Amino acid sequence: MDSAITVARDREDVVVGSEIVRHRLYSRLVHWSVAVTFLIATLTGMPVWTPVFGWMAYLFGGMTVARLLHPWAGIAFFIAVVIQFFEWISDMRLEPWEKDWIGPRLTRYMRYEEDDPRTGKYNGGQKLYFWAVALGALGLLLSGLLMWFPTAFPRWLTELAYIIHDITFICFAVSLVFHIYLGTAAEPGTFGSMTRGTVTRAWARLHHPGWYREVTGEEPRPAKR
């Protein structure tokens, strides 16, 4: 029998020994493309946004290089998001019972009190984040194009673009901090799903019991009180 990491090259949602494949290689590569292009766009955009982050420009050789790279990194980011969008959209439909993730359930989740046995491969928060990323990437692209070619558009539209680009980015950056935090320190075992592509059975039971049931055919053990 193939080891989990071999299986994870082209299949996902399968059990291999004590592990479950969560993201196949293609899925992980697409996600890392999104991450890397966003990182470059961020590091080249933030110094232009405010001099507080001016030091980031020196990673690329100064403000001029940052300004030249930024729009292209942005285009690459948008393309990566589009590919990721179609890779993951089939799992991202928000169920009616997940609607309250905007609000009380998100708070309960952050307090580790959220314990819904129905939670599938992605929880409501992840689904909302997926849609927010898609919408945000579109907003950044459109406003970014206006800022790239400001003289081609009416003045008020360019002014509006600066504001949209800024607010969208701020929302992106704030939620990304928590995305990275939850995917690493806060939820041990999660980061492996984006590197090896696998998670442990225990991880799946804890975070995604519905998915665990679907993939293993076993009932996730009720949590001990």
Added chain:
Amino acid sequence: MTLDIRRSSASVWGSLSGLRNAQVVSKYIDTTTCIGCKACEVACQEWNDLGPVVTHQVGSYQTLPTLHAEYWNLIRFDEREFDGGLAWLMRKDQCMHCDEPGCLEACPAPGAIVQYANGIVDVNPDQCIGCKYCETGCPFDVPRFSQTTGKMAKCTLCVDRVAVGLEPACIKACPTGCLHFGTKDDMVELARGRVNQLKGLGFAQAAVYDPKGVNGTSVITVLAHGDHPEWYHLPADPHVPYGVKLWKKIIRPLGAIAIFGAVLGAFAHYTKFGPKVAKGSSSDTDTNAPRA
């Protein structure tokens, strides 16, 4: 004359460097005595060593439709019919050197646009990153992007001449005396005198154009038809665009605080709640990723 800097683009915290009190200088433009000879245009091209620009026939004597990265001084020719008369208007168009410059406000490159203590607003091509934000920030539509250099360019008010006690090239070249150069106070006084004279000559609407929206400019203009600045392609009430102000003064600092806040928030959360592990288990090997 000193070249202390009063304001610099994209400075995190003020940039006033001057201990000395520099007097604010200003150009004086009297549109009523301009004869449209374009000597100022030629003088500007020569002094600033700007290349020849292909002219466009726009149906008047005007050299180009608008200012250009290599043409910083343009006489605008306009014909306006008004109550029983025809006005042939000529106005010298160039950077207005605002006291509150929208270009400088919008510029994200530290030191790419500076305002000297004497009021002159200048582009420093060495620092300019060619983002064109200043075009959005300028209420007078002055800065131009140069395809040749990839940088912005505009009138410098001949800061290199002014700094050594000379008047700007355009002023030097004017044959009718419709252009003057001096301290802002002197030029305002001169303009007021001329406006009174014009009123006496029957131009009741004559006015000094020194717009308050940008806290005055270092180019003040005498208009015979002061009630219609738009006839001269001048905005009636110019100001730094509200979008630029909102973006730079409110969203930018709040955003930076929000991002730092998110990082702190994640740390605080980890400190209070720690990692999420299965209830009853004590973050044993069960929840950690297996070794390959």
